[in-house]
Amino acid sequence: MKLLYLHSASLDSPTVGMHQVVSMCNAFAENGIITILSLPDNNINKDNIDKFYSSYKSIKFELAFRQINLYEKIGRYLNYTNISSHINELKPDFIYTKDPSSLHISYYSKVPFIFEFHNDLIFHGSKYFVKLGLQSILNQHWTNFVIQTSQVSRSGYVAISENLKKFWIRKGITNNKIVALHDGFDEDMFNKVIEKNHSRDVLRIQREKQIAVYTGNLFPDREIEKVIFLAKQIPEAEFYIVGGPEKQKTAYSQLALNENVTNIHFKGQVDHKLVPLYLAASDILLAVFSKRIVTINYCSPLKVFEYMAAGKTIVAHGFPTIKEVLRHNENSLLVNPDSFDDLVIQTKKALSLTINNHLGITARHDAFEKYTWKGRAKAIIQHFF
Numbered sequence: 001m002k003l004l005y006l007h008s009a010s011l012d013s014p015t016v017g018m019h020q021v022v023s024m025c026n027a028f029a030e031n032g033i034i035t036i037l038s039l040p041d042n043n044i045n046k047d048n049i050d051k052f053y054s055s056y057k058s059i060k061f062e063l064a065f066r067q068i069n070l071y072e073k074i075g076r077y078l079n080y081t082n083i084s085s086h087i088n089e090l091k092p093d094f095i096y097t098k099d100p101s102s103l104h105i106s107y108y109s110k111v112p113f114i115f116e117f118h119n120d121l122i123f124h125g126s127k128y129f130v131k132l133g134l135q136s137i138l139n140q141h142w143t144n145f146v147i148q149t150s151q152v153s154r155s156g157y158v159a160i161s162e163n164l165k166k167f168w169i170r171k172g173i174t175n176n177k178i179v180a181l182h183d184g185f186d187e188d189m190f191n192k193v194i195e196k197n198h199s200r201d202v203l204r205i206q207r208e209k210q211i212a213v214y215t216g217n218l219f220p221d222r223e224i225e226k227v228i229f230l231a232k233q234i235p236e237a238e239f240y241i242v243g244g245p246e247k248q249k250t251a252y253s254q255l256a257l258n259e260n261v262t263n264i265h266f267k268g269q270v271d272h273k274l275v276p277l278y279l280a281a282s283d284i285l286l287a288v289f290s291k292r293i294v295t296i297n298y299c300s301p302l303k304v305f306e307y308m309a310a311g312k313t314i315v316a317h318g319f320p321t322i323k324e325v326l327r328h329n330e331n332s333l334l335v336n337p338d339s340f341d342d343l344v345i346q347t348k349k350a351l352s353l354t355i356n357n358h359l360g361i362t363a364r365h366d367a368f369e370k371y372t373w374k375g376r377a378k379a380i381i382q383h384f385f
Helices: 016-030 046-055 072-078 080-090 100-109 127-131 135-149 162-171 196-203 225-233 246-258 272-281 302-310 340-352 358-370 373-384
Strands: 002-006 034-040 062-066 094-097 113-117 155-159 178-180 210-215 237-242 264-268 284-287 313-317 333-335
Touching: 002 016, 002 080, 002 100, 016 034, 016 302, 016 373, 034 080, 062 080, 080 100, 094 100, 100 113, 100 135, 113 135, 113 162, 135 162, 155 162, 155 373, 162 178, 178 373, 196 272, 210 272, 210 340, 225 237, 225 246, 225 264, 225 340, 237 272, 246 264, 272 302, 284 302, 284 340, 302 313, 302 358, 313 340, 313 358, 333 340
Parallel strands: 002 034, 002 094, 034 062, 094 113, 113 155, 155 178, 210 237, 210 284, 237 264, 284 313, 313 333
Antiparallel strands: none
16 A cells, blocks of 8 residues: 655655644554655755654655745745646555645545645645735635545545534534544554653753743744743743744743743754753753644644653643543643633642553553544554555
């Protein structure tokens, strides 16, 4: 069985989306599927390829590159001919994608295909489409097309949350055509429990301090300022923020300086292989979100599953799809998204708990039982292949 994963991001893409794609390709390969990840060929050189391989613990699939003749931001949506030629050349048994342009070609290729939903919007476009008033029109076009593709017998769909699955069923995809599977984590990175003091020594973090860690993007819609003011309310603990981009790291660092918050440390973007060390160094893990995140009602944040696998106490905002995975007082402490006071209360409560308490133990068990990438890929294979 050969699976072709069609993705529109370039090899040097720093996005979380690429991490999810690589993880799924590895997972399909681990389940015995010959897996090829197809990427556009812009920015391809030996340095980028070497950097790509070094960024991940292992790559268990093949890479293939397809030619892009148009300007990348347009070509990713319109360069159908080269994608079609790529499919004909590689002759896959299945196509897997989360890109609408690749879905278009998959539909007309006569090859069985699976489309993965990450949002209620199919077409995101850019600020230029918004300015021209075209985003909603094009999104409606692509939404109608997705529903059209679901009428053929060789189509299948994966949604990253139950809430998102329900949305697309309401739009017209039949229940037997779509499964809800949350994202996951790399079990190889978390199989071995890293001792807290060892990780702190490696990262040069003081052993005797209580440590709260946040990992992930620092985009404005994440409202990381909440963590800054949280640190101000809890001066006895140290807060570590791991993530980028650099522009936001600088802005938030300046805000902390302006507020005279000295117990918060912005570490910037780090190699993903270092993330387990930071999680192991923590006493508690923060999964803060906000209503400004456009996918907040449908998302499945990768950090949540890595947090669970680390076996530490998680403090998380209780948005709908977060509560599909995390349960208050069972495997986490959930916070009212509208209450900063509740964030302070739950964080203090988490810091008062002992290491290896029932919340962390249950979270780690749940992670390995339900949310490994390999298990996710296996569920897809069993349902569709």
